[in-house]
Amino acid sequence: MNTSKLNASVLIIEPDQDSLTQLASLIEPVGLNVIIAHTGEQALDMIEKSVPSMILLNSQLPGMDGFEICSRLKQHQNAQAVPIWFIKALTESIDYKIILSVGSVGTLTKPFQSDEVLMHIHVHIAQIRQPETLVQENEQLKQQNEQLKLQIKGLQPTTNTLSTAEAKFCYQAKTQPCDGAAPLLIGQSKPILELLTLIGCVSDSDLSILIEGECGTGKERVAQAIHNGSAYATGPFVAVNCSAIPSELAESTFFGAMRGAFTGAVRDCKGYFELAEGGTLFLDEIGEMPWFLQAKLLRALEERKIWPVGGAQPKPINIRIIAATNANLLEMIDAGTFRYDLYSRLADDIITTPKLRAHKEDMALLVEHFLNQLATHTGRTKKDLSQPAFTALENYDFPGNVRELKSIIRRAWFHCKGKTIQPEHLRLNQQTFTPKTQQTPPATPLNSKSQQSPHQTLTHVLESVQAEYSVMPDEQKILALIQKLGYINNALCRQLLEVSRHQATYLLKKMTADSVLVCEGIGRATSYRLP
Numbered sequence: 001m002n003t004s005k006l007n008a009s010v011l012i013i014e015p016d017q018d019s020l021t022q023l024a025s026l027i028e029p030v031g032l033n034v035i036i037a038h039t040g041e042q043a044l045d046m047i048e049k050s051v052p053s054m055i056l057l058n059s060q061l062p063g064m065d066g067f068e069i070c071s072r073l074k075q076h077q078n079a080q081a082v083p084i085w086f087i088k089a090l091t092e093s094i095d096y097k098i099i100l101s102v103g104s105v106g107t108l109t110k111p112f113q114s115d116e117v118l119m120h121i122h123v124h125i126a127q128i129r130q131p132e133t134l135v136q137e138n139e140q141l142k143q144q145n146e147q148l149k150l151q152i153k154g155l156q157p158t159t160n161t162l163s164t165a166e167a168k169f170c171y172q173a174k175t176q177p178c179d180g181a182a183p184l185l186i187g188q189s190k191p192i193l194e195l196l197t198l199i200g201c202v203s204d205s206d207l208s209i210l211i212e213g214e215c216g217t218g219k220e221r222v223a224q225a226i227h228n229g230s231a232y233a234t235g236p237f238v239a240v241n242c243s244a245i246p247s248e249l250a251e252s253t254f255f256g257a258m259r260g261a262f263t264g265a266v267r268d269c270k271g272y273f274e275l276a277e278g279g280t281l282f283l284d285e286i287g288e289m290p291w292f293l294q295a296k297l298l299r300a301l302e303e304r305k306i307w308p309v310g311g312a313q314p315k316p317i318n319i320r321i322i323a324a325t326n327a328n329l330l331e332m333i334d335a336g337t338f339r340y341d342l343y344s345r346l347a348d349d350i351i352t353t354p355k356l357r358a359h360k361e362d363m364a365l366l367v368e369h370f371l372n373q374l375a376t377h378t379g380r381t382k383k384d385l386s387q388p389a390f391t392a393l394e395n396y397d398f399p400g401n402v403r404e405l406k407s408i409i410r411r412a413w414f415h416c417k418g419k420t421i422q423p424e425h426l427r428l429n430q431q432t433f434t435p436k437t438q439q440t441p442p443a444t445p446l447n448s449k450s451q452q453s454p455h456q457t458l459t460h461v462l463e464s465v466q467a468e469y470s471v472m473p474d475e476q477k478i479l480a481l482i483q484k485l486g487y488i489n490n491a492l493c494r495q496l497l498e499v500s501r502h503q504a505t506y507l508l509k510k511m512t513a514d515s516v517l518v519c520e521g522i523g524r525a526t527s528y529r530l531p
Contacts, residue, residue: 009033010121011052013043013069014087015062019110023056026117040069047078054121055084056108059094067102074103081194085120097330097340105349119205184221184228186369187362191354195222198351203229208301210286210346211324213353216403219324220284222353227280232320235279240272243288250293251309255300258310273306273317280320286346287327287338292486298342321346336489340521356401363393366402370409383413385421392423399429461485462495474507475516482517482530489527 010027014020015038024034035052037043040061055073059066066086073079086107088094094107108117185196202209203226211219220239227237245253256271272281283289289297300306301321305314323346332338356363367385375382389412398404412425461484469477474497481496482488488496493504508528511517517528 008053009035009050011035011037011043011046011055013037013040013055013057013061013066015039015058019058019087019112022112023117026112026114027121030118030121032121040064040066040072043069044072044076047073047076051078052082055079055082056087057084057104058087059092060089067098070102070104097333100347100350184225185218186365187359188365189359189361191359192362195351195354199225199229202226202349202351204231205349206320207348208320208346209322209348210329210343210350211322211353212350213324213326214355214401215326216401217353217355218402219326219353220282222351223280223282223322223324226322227282227320230280230320232279235319236276237280237282238272238276239282239284241284243285247290247293250290251296254293255296255306256308256311256315258308268308271306271308273300273319274315276319278318280322283321283323285325285327286323287325287329287332291337291339294339294342298339298345301345334491336487336491336527356398356405360394363405364390366405367393367409370406371413374410374413378413381419383416383419383421386423389421389423389426392426392428396428462492465496475511478507478511479516479530482528487527487529 008031010032012020012023012034014023014036020036024036027034032053035046035050037046041063043055043057057066057070057073061069064072070084070086073082073084084104086094086099086104087110088107089110099107106120108120185192185199187193199222209223209226211222213219223239224237227233240254252269252271254271254273256274257269259267296307300317303314304318305316307314329338329343329347333340333343367390371382371385374380393405393408400407408426408428409421411427412421415425415427416422461481465477465481465484469480472480477496478488478493481492485492488508490501490504490508493499493508494501497504497507499507508517508519512519512528515531518531520527520529
């Protein structure tokens with residue numbers, strides 16, 4: 001990695017001189033300037049005058065601790081886009097949810113390992129280089145976008161200028177499909193520029209990526225762009241919608257099955273993991289994955305091996321995992337419906353896809369792209385969009401985001417029998433609807449041995465156990481609920497027994513100490529299961 005010509009710096013906030021010396025000896029040889037602050041207060045003063053490319057922050061600082069400093073840095077406009085890594089001792093345990101909540105992207109462990117430090121620098125080096133190039137391209141695209149708006153207003157024939165702009169704006173070769181098809185991501189707004197910069201940072205790393213965002217914002221396209229720019233680009237890109245797989249078939253669908261493993265298994269069958277070998281497995285709607293399968297997925301990711309159903313030996317895997325969700329996984333963790341350890345494994349880095357409402361200045365480019373696509377697919381003369389129709393689109397909220405815009409343009413194309421699309425051809429949905437960002441799906445964590453319907457809610461399960469075991473001891477009720485769900489946590493225990501948090505904690509810990517239960521996880525993500 002040649003960084004000798006970079007005008008970039010790393011701010012190290014560390015009171016220990018030995019740690020400062022060791023970090024500086026690792027960072028300075030690769031061409032980065034080192035700036036030192038011994039306290040958080042000094043760092044806050046420095047950030048007023050200059051903006052570093054990265055920040056390394058000790059979690060244990062005199063005065064304000066590292067978490068408070070990190071939160072304040074992220075509130076400052078100069079440091080909002082700067083990646084912050086916590087420095088922690090080998091024996092120090094930090095809750096990953098706290099790290100994420102204050103804006104940090106990860107941790108570095110003392111004593112420092114040169115490979116680990118340089119890997120993080122390599123991951124973020126593209127974020128240092130890319131903005132300068134994007135600024136120049138952005139200016140060109142702004143001019144092209146203004147020309148396009150004038151064409152729409154005057155109903156002038158469009159030119160090939162946009163196709164050139166789209167080709168440039170596919171993040172060079174990295175986000176462009178390998179077969180030379182249309183660009184995966186179209187736009188020149190600040191949110192899209194920031195998204196492309198993040199894609200460039202994570203593509204050539206080995207980080208597991210979690211993509212968050214509303215439905216229709218292009219999460220799969222972002223995953224495809226990351227794949228195209230990664231070391232796995234020569235392998236397959238396999239996209240799986242976790243919500244579309246029946247729970248009884250989930251294990252064999254993901255991990256494969258051997259001949260004779262179950263009725264109807266007349267031959268060996270590969271699962272999605274094997275089909276994605278050497279490439280990327282994209283797990284869309286990961287929040288919908290059944291509870292029992294979450295544990296098996298975690299094991300596969302940790303061991304880099306899978307166990308096909310009915311198989312006697314594990315199979316090694318070499319794939320990259322990218323997950324996506326429109327659900328709030330942290331809320332699901334609190335509710336006991338998603339595993340915290342799996343979340344930590346999937347979310348090495350998090351990318352949020354922007355809502356169309358947040359970058360409407362890209363709408364002209366998107367509309368023109370969809371109209372060109374329709375002209376090609378139908379073999380007809382390309383239609384134009386009238387200024388009143390374009391204004392109607394600008395005033396619409398797009399709860400379905402870019403996917404809805406594409407559907408609206410497609411519908412208008414076929415409703416319009418002339419050459420110019422008018423507002424009445426758009427047939428916009430007039431019903432007021434504002435989607436909740438990252439809605440949490442119904443909580444139904446059922447294990448493979450559960451006798452409950454996949455659609456049965458936790459409330460129904462709790463009520464059935466309370467009714468069936470109403471005169472039984474509390475311990476028996478807890479065991480009955482675990483038999484049905486596969487696990488229990490403090491929140492479920494309180495609801496089941498109608499007791500306080502302290503009473504539930506005492507009873508669950510007592511049953512664990514008596515080896516009746518096994519405890520998993522920490523903090524709010526703690527759950528209990530049978531041995």
